[in-house]
Amino acid sequence: xxxxxxxxxxxxxxxxxxxxxxxxxxxxxxxxxxxxxxxxxxxxxxxxxxxxxxxxxxxxxxxxxxxxxxxxxxxxxxxxxxxxxxxxxxxxxxxxxxxxxxxxxxxxxxxxxxxxxxxxxxxxxxxxxxxxxxxxxxxxxxxxxxxxxxxxxxxxxxxxxxxxxxxxxxxxxxxxxxxxxxxxxxxxxxxxxxxxxxxxxxxxxxxxxxxxxxxxxxxxxxxxxxxxxxxxxxxxxxxxxxxxxxxxxxxxxxxxxxxxxxxxxxxxxxxxxxxxxxxxxx
Amino acid sequence: xxxxxxxxxxxxxxxxxxxxxxxxxxxxxxxxxxxxxxxxxxxxxxxxxxxxxxxxxxxxxxxxxxxxxxxxxxxxxxxxxxxxxxxxxxxxxxxxxxxxxxxxxxxxxxxxxxxxxxxxxxxxxxxxxxxxxxxxxxxxxxxxxxxxxxxxxxxxxxxxxxxxxxxxxxxxxxxxxxxxxxxxxxxxxxxxxxxxxxxxxxxxxxxxxxxxxxxxxxxxxxxxxxxxxxxxxxxxxxxxxxxxxxxxxxxxxxxxxxxxxxxxxxxxxxxxxxxxxxxxxxxxxxxxxxxxxxxxxxxxxxxxxxxxxxxxxxxxxxxxxxxxxxxxxxxxxxxxxxxxxxxxxxxxxxxxxxxxxxxxxxxxxxxxxxxxxxxxxxxxxxxxxxxxxxxxxxxxxxxxxxxxxxxxxxxxxxxxxxxxxxxxxxxxxxxxxxxxxxxxxxxxxxxxxxxxxxxxxxxxx
Ligand SMILES: Cc1cc2nc3c(=O)[nH]c(=O)nc-3n(C[C@H](O)[C@H](O)[C@H](O)COP(=O)(O)OP(=O)(O)OC[C@H]3O[C@@H](n4cnc5c(N)ncnc54)[C@H](O)[C@@H]3O)c2cc1C
Ligand SMILES: Cc1cc2nc3c(=O)[nH]c(=O)nc-3n(C[C@H](O)[C@H](O)[C@H](O)COP(=O)(O)OP(=O)(O)OC[C@H]3O[C@@H](n4cnc5c(N)ncnc54)[C@H](O)[C@@H]3O)c2cc1C
Ligand code: SF4
Ligand code: FES
Numbered sequence: 001x002x003x004x005x006x007x008x009x010x011x012x013x014x015x016x017x018x019x020x021x022x023x024x025x026x027x028x029x030x031x032x033x034x035x036x037x038x039x040x041x042x043x044x045x046x047x048x049x050x051x052x053x054x055x056x057x058x059x060x061x062x063x064x065x066x067x068x069x070x071x072x073x074x075x076x077x078x079x080x081x082x083x084x085x086x087x088x089x090x091x092x093x094x095x096x097x098x099x100x101x102x103x104x105x106x107x108x109x110x111x112x113x114x115x116x117x118x119x120x121x122x123x124x125x126x127x128x129x130x131x132x133x134x135x136x137x138x139x140x141x142x143x144x145x146x147x148x149x150x151x152x153x154x155x156x157x158x159x160x161x162x163x164x165x166x167x168x169x170x171x172x173x174x175x176x177x178x179x180x181x182x183x184x185x186x187x188x189x190x191x192x193x194x195x196x197x198x199x200x201x202x203x204x205x206x207x208x209x210x211x212x213x214x215x216x217x218x219x220x221x222x223x224x225x226x227x228x229x230x231x232x233x234x235x236x237x238x239x240x241x242x243x244x245x246x247x248x249x250x251x252x253x254x255x256x257x258x259x260x261x262x263x264x265x266x267x268x269x270x271x272x273x274x275x276x277x278x279x280x281x282x
Numbered sequence: 283x284x285x286x287x288x289x290x291x292x293x294x295x296x297x298x299x300x301x302x303x304x305x306x307x308x309x310x311x312x313x314x315x316x317x318x319x320x321x322x323x324x325x326x327x328x329x330x331x332x333x334x335x336x337x338x339x340x341x342x343x344x345x346x347x348x349x350x351x352x353x354x355x356x357x358x359x360x361x362x363x364x365x366x367x368x369x370x371x372x373x374x375x376x377x378x379x380x381x382x383x384x385x386x387x388x389x390x391x392x393x394x395x396x397x398x399x400x401x402x403x404x405x406x407x408x409x410x411x412x413x414x415x416x417x418x419x420x421x422x423x424x425x426x427x428x429x430x431x432x433x434x435x436x437x438x439x440x441x442x443x444x445x446x447x448x449x450x451x452x453x454x455x456x457x458x459x460x461x462x463x464x465x466x467x468x469x470x471x472x473x474x475x476x477x478x479x480x481x482x483x484x485x486x487x488x489x490x491x492x493x494x495x496x497x498x499x500x501x502x503x504x505x506x507x508x509x510x511x512x513x514x515x516x517x518x519x520x521x522x523x524x525x526x527x528x529x530x531x532x533x534x535x536x537x538x539x540x541x542x543x544x545x546x547x548x549x550x551x552x553x554x555x556x557x558x559x560x561x562x563x564x565x566x567x568x569x570x571x572x573x574x575x576x577x578x579x580x581x582x583x584x585x586x587x588x589x590x591x592x593x594x595x596x597x598x599x600x601x602x603x604x605x606x607x608x609x610x611x612x613x614x615x616x617x618x619x620x621x622x623x624x625x626x627x628x629x630x631x632x633x634x635x636x637x638x639x640x641x642x643x644x645x646x647x648x649x650x651x652x653x654x655x656x657x658x659x660x661x662x663x664x665x666x667x668x669x670x671x672x673x674x675x676x677x678x679x680x681x682x683x684x685x686x687x688x689x690x691x692x693x694x695x696x697x698x699x700x701x702x703x704x705x706x707x708x709x710x711x712x713x714x715x716x717x718x719x720x721x722x723x724x725x726x727x728x729x730x731x732x733x734x735x736x737x738x739x740x741x742x743x
Contacts, residue, residue, distance in 0.1 A: 025495055039451060045544065045553035046451070070553055086451040088489035218544070218554075221491055222447050222676050223516035224536035228527055235520060235527065239680060254527055257629030261529035265555035272550035 002083040006060060011142055016066050016110055017076060018052070018211040026051070026089045032121030033244055036063065036089030037220040040074040043087070045269075047071045048217045048239070050114035050189075051090060061089075064113030064142065069266045070273045091220045092243050095210075101184035104176060105151075106132045106169050106198050107181075108190025112142045114212060115189040123150040128182070130155065132172050134194075138163035169194065170201045177205045185210060188247060192256050199247030203272070209247035213238045214263070215255060220240030230254055283388050285606070290578050292610040295428040295463045295547055299363070304342070304390040311339035314384050317376055322386060325374030327726040328354050329736060330462025332371060333388055333391060339389055343439035350395040351390060356435035357725060359398055359471045362391025364569075365722050366600045375616030398474050413441045415483050419739050422447060422506040424679065429512035429712030430719045431479065432728030433735075438482035440741050445506075449678075454544060455514055457721070459543040460535070462573050464580070465603070468542075493682035498708060508707045508735045511686075511694065512728065516676040520669055521565065525623030531556060534566070534670035535573045541577050559666025561585045563634055565620055566670035567597035569696060572604060572669040575612045586612050587662065591619040591639050591652040617641070617652065621659065625669060633661050644671040673718050686710075693717055701731035709735065 007020035026036065035050045053062040067076050080086070095118050103122045107115035112133050123129045129150065130202040135141045140164065147154050155172045156164030165172055176182060186209045188198035195211040201210045215238040216226040222240035229238050232249035236242060284300045285291070291298050302310065320333040326673045331350055338347035367373070367387040377381035419442040422428035426448040434444040452458050454472045466472065480486070490496060492513065501509050518533035520526055530713045537556070540546040544554025562578040565572050567590040575586045588607070590597060594614050597604055608614065618636040626632035638658040641650045675692045687704035692708040694703055701709045713719055713729025736742040 025490075029495065041553075042550045043545070045555075086489050088449065088451070088491060088495070090494060091491065127637045143403070210672070218536055218539055219450060221494075221516075221678050224539050225518045225520070225533040226536045228520075232525060235522075237517075254629070258527065258529060260629075263547070263554045265557075268554055269555060 003084050003087040005069060005080050005084065008078075008080050011064065012140055014067070015140075016064065016142065017063060018064045019075075019078075020060050020062050021084060021087065023061050023087055023089075026046045026087070027054045027056045027059045027061050029131070030054040030061060031094035032089040032117045033092060033095035033201060033253075034090035035092050035220075035243065036061070036087055037091060038075075038084050038088070039086040040071060040078065044074060045071045046086075046218060048091070048119070048214075048220055050212070052113040052117050053120070054117075054227065055112070064110060066110040070270045073273065080257065081141065088220065092239060093241070095121055095187075095244060097121055098128075098184055099125045099127055100129045102130060102180060102182040104130045104132060104173065104183055104186045106134075106186065106188040106190070106194075108134050108169060108188075108194040109140070110142070111188075111190030111212075112147075113192075116143050116146055118149060118187055118189070119147060122187075127184075130176065132157070132169050132176075134158065134169035134172075134190075135222060136160065165200075168197070170197045173198060174201050177202065177207060183207055186247075187211075187244075192252055192259065195247060195250075196222065196252035199250070199252075200223065203248055210244050210248040211250060213255060214243070214259070215244060216259060229258075253275055288606075288611070291464065292576075293582075295580055298464050298469050298570045298606055299388075299391075301395060302388060304344070304396075305391045305652075307339055307389055308342055308345075308383050310389060313377070314340065320544070321376055322371040323504075325724045326371045327603060328729060330355050330358075330371070330390070335393065336384065336389060338385070339393060344393055344396050347393045350589065354729075355390075355725070356432050357475050357721075358390050359394035360428070360457060360466065360475060361722055361725070362389075362394055363388050363466050364469070364600075364720075366720060368601045370722070378416060383505060386536065392615060395560065398471070406644055408597040408618075411463050413439055413449045413482065416441050416445050416509075417443050419443060419741075420445070420506045421508045421735060422501045423510045423512060425449075425455060425511070425513040425712075426486065427512055427514050427712055427724060428457060429728035430455075430725035431475070431509045432725040433512070433709075433711075433732045434479050434484045435482070436729060436732035437627065437735060438479065438484045440736055442735075442739065446486050447490040447492060447496070448488050450543065451488050453486050453488065459539045460570070460573070461627075462542055462577050463547075464539065464576065465573065476708045482582070487510075491678060493679035496703065498683055498686075500656065501698075508709065508738070510728070510731055510735075511679065511708065511710040512712045512724070513676060513679050513714050515673045515693070515718050517670070517674040519672045519674055521620060521671060523526035523620060525625060525631070525666075526669075527625055528631045529629055530559075530665055531623055531667045531669065532557075534570045534668050535673070537574055538570075540576065543579075547577075547581060548717070556581065557666055559583050559664075560585075561662075561664045562666045562668070563662060564588045564617075564619075564663040564668045564670060566590065566591065567599060568670065568672075569599045571668075571670035572599045572607050572612075573672050576603075576607055576610060578666065579610055579612060583666070586613055587615040587664075588731065589615045589618050589620060589634075589636065589662075593617060593641065596650075599652070615662070619652070619654065624661075631665055631667055633663050634667060635659055635661055661686070673713075675714060675717075696727075700732065700734040701727055702709040707738075
């Protein structure tokens with residue numbers, strides 16, 4: 001069968017993992033900014049995950065995920081050699097790459113992996129890429145090494161000061177924007193509050209800012225409207241019009257509310273999953 | 283036709299209509315006048331030889347009746363259930379003048395079901411036994427709705443190698459993700475019809491998105507000699523009113539996809555969640571609105587209102603579905619138009635403001651326009667709103683195939699005679715050409731394209 005997991009690496013044990021998957025048809029087409037929709041079991045939910053990297057030659061794609069609820073927990077149970085039941089992509093619009101300047105790519109948490117592919121695209125488009133990555137502490141930081149391969153500058157911040165700048169990514173960003181007027185674009189991928197804060201930080205500088213929105217999705221091909229977000233007063237579908245949008249125009253408050261729409265049900269699903277698993281073991 | 287009692291079925295997802303027995307079918311068939319020039323056939327978009335199949339049913343030759351139907355209709359178990367018969371075959375029946383028309387749809391459904399339950403599929407003559415498949419006559423269908431299924435059935439039974447590419451993880455298009463289980467069983471009906479195509483060596487490739495995973499050009503490079511585009515018209519329309527993105531406001535597509543494709547009615551045994559709703563409001567008056575409302579009822583809503591800006595008799599839904607919905611306790615809130623969704627203060631839907639409407643004079647199209655009654659608005663409590671006011675063409679494939687010529691509404695332009703598009707050897711049909719229509723019209727378009735493909739392959743003249 002297709003979609004075999006060739007490599008699995010626990011980046012943060014029990015929390016974040018990286019999978020390299022055999023998917024030549026997706027690898028051949030995937031561009032920075034694209035995502036896949038996958039399903040792990042027959043009764044599983046369809047969930048979107050960003051394509052963090054591709055290797056068209058070996059026909060593989062890389063995904064990095066944070067174990068949050070039931071679907072990602074099921075994904076985490078798979079091992080090298082296992083197949084992913086359904087894997088559909090590449091979906092979403094590819095990143096619009098501008099050239100001829102400095103692009104600052106800001107990543108937070110698991111978003112760093114998604115940002116990595118966009119940063120790589122910007123590097124290949126000839127831009128000077130500055131990566132700013134942040135996490136709560138040193139152990140939760142991802143992809144520092146990978147980013148250093150093509151980013152001349154990788155700036156790091158941690159909430160607790162255990163590594164790099166003690167504070168927030170937005171502080172590093174602001175500092176940089178004040179000093180550097182070659183910046184043509186800022187890209188931010190991470191938790192909603194972080195993307196909102198980045199957009200707010202860049203606004204006074206008038207720097208074009210792109211965010212990658214992680215709204216709830218069902219089909220991922222523009223059929224259901226679950227992923228709708230308000231951008232500049234207009235309703236857009238994140239899966240087909242995005243997932244990248246102008247951060248200065250996104251209604252982040254609405255996005256946050258919509259992301260919480262199913263929280264109590266998701267908890268129920270997860271508890272049900274744990275109960276069933278415990279019963280299986282007994 | 284016997285149905286599950288309304289109180290019972292309003293709480294389960296089992297099929298509403300129970301179907302005829304052989305006696306009932308023969309009795310109904312015996313009412314047929316066997317007209318010399320049967321009008322019903324003209325009323326049927328695929329010209330099922332209705333009088334002939336009914337004559338066989340009257341004699342009790344069900345298998346023969348089946349092969350008569352199958353000669354022009356490849357999905358009779360589905361059409362018998364979902365065709366708007368009252369405006370098609372039955373609408374044209376001469377008995378309408380004095381009595382009830384012959385229940386053509388029910389008879390078709392009975393015959394098809396008999397055959398399916400007997401699993402006699404391979405014995406039926408309209409489907410050549412194990413046709414020789416010529417690997418050179420390669421045809422690709424994009425999308426797996428009824429239009430593509432028809433293309434596949436027609437060409438595979440004539441020896442072509444057909445592959446269907448579908449974006450979702452299940453095949454059937456709206457038949458699986460849109461129309462609910464209680465109207466069209468997925469395992470017993472849709473999966474069997476698809477299974478019959480698999481017997482004819484049709485390949486199904488799921489999780490493949492035209493315009494994303496592959497392009498039409500890629501297919502041509504892989505040796506496909508003809509391509510049929512049957513991607514439907516999936517992009518939901520919204521009302522463009524304030525509060526529409528509150529949690530609790532769904533498009534009918536999302537609501538029905540979660541329930542049908544994701545089997546959310548069996549959550550948490552299945553992982554896809556759904557908000558069930560206590561006071562549900564559904565906007566629209568077509569089949570989609572009926573399906574959403576009846577689904578909400580089955581998920582346990584206290585009240586379900588269908589809000590429609592015209593009167594009930596102007597609703598475009600199949601008559602049977604409207605009647606069933608009302609029997610099940612759905613409330614029709616007619617001559618009302620939503621103007622605002624209101625929040626409970628934390629981003630969740632709490633109520634809707636409705637504008638009272640009245641019917642105006644007929645316009646150029648002959649249809650009366652609904653007009654607002656100035657100043658007359660009222661509030662309805664609602665924690666789940668489902669919007670079923672139509673769809674637009676899905677851009678995913680179209681945006682990435684700039685050579686495909688579109689009409690002014692954004693649908694694919696296809697030749698009326700052959701269904702060929704502006705790209706040679708690329709055909710299109712179904713909702714992506716006509717806009718949201720019906721299963722049988724999508725099948726008719728598929729058949730037309732398939733005939734042309736067969737002709738160019740030299741299989742038919
Ligand atoms: C375009 C896109 C790209 C993404 N890329 C990544 C990625 O690279 N790595 C990663 O770890 N996560 C990514 N996500 C988020 C990921 O899809 C969710 O974490 C995942 O669906 C959670 O599923 P769950 O069942 O484990 O958790 P659940 O318990 O179902 O949900 C936990 C939280 O995840 C979010 N969520 C739930 N269901 C969905 C859904 N169907 N679609 C989107 N969000 C949902 C909600 O905010 C919810 O509160 C991406 C989301 C989008 C839209
Ligand atoms: C809820 C509901 C109830 C209905 N009830 C009735 C009824 O009672 N009677 C009736 O006659 N009609 C009914 N209809 C209408 C009928 O279902 C449609 O007219 C018919 O299904 C259209 O068929 P189609 O072949 O054009 O495509 P669809 O059935 O729309 O299928 C298209 C398929 O293509 C796939 N697709 C889309 N884009 C791509 C892509 N880029 N690549 C690959 N695959 C793609 C989609 O996922 C889908 O599976 C109903 C519709 C709905 C939504
Ligand atoms: S296919 Fe539809 S219109 Fe034609 S005979 Fe059957 S039910 Fe009637
Ligand atoms: S996820 Fe369904 S339209 Fe975007």
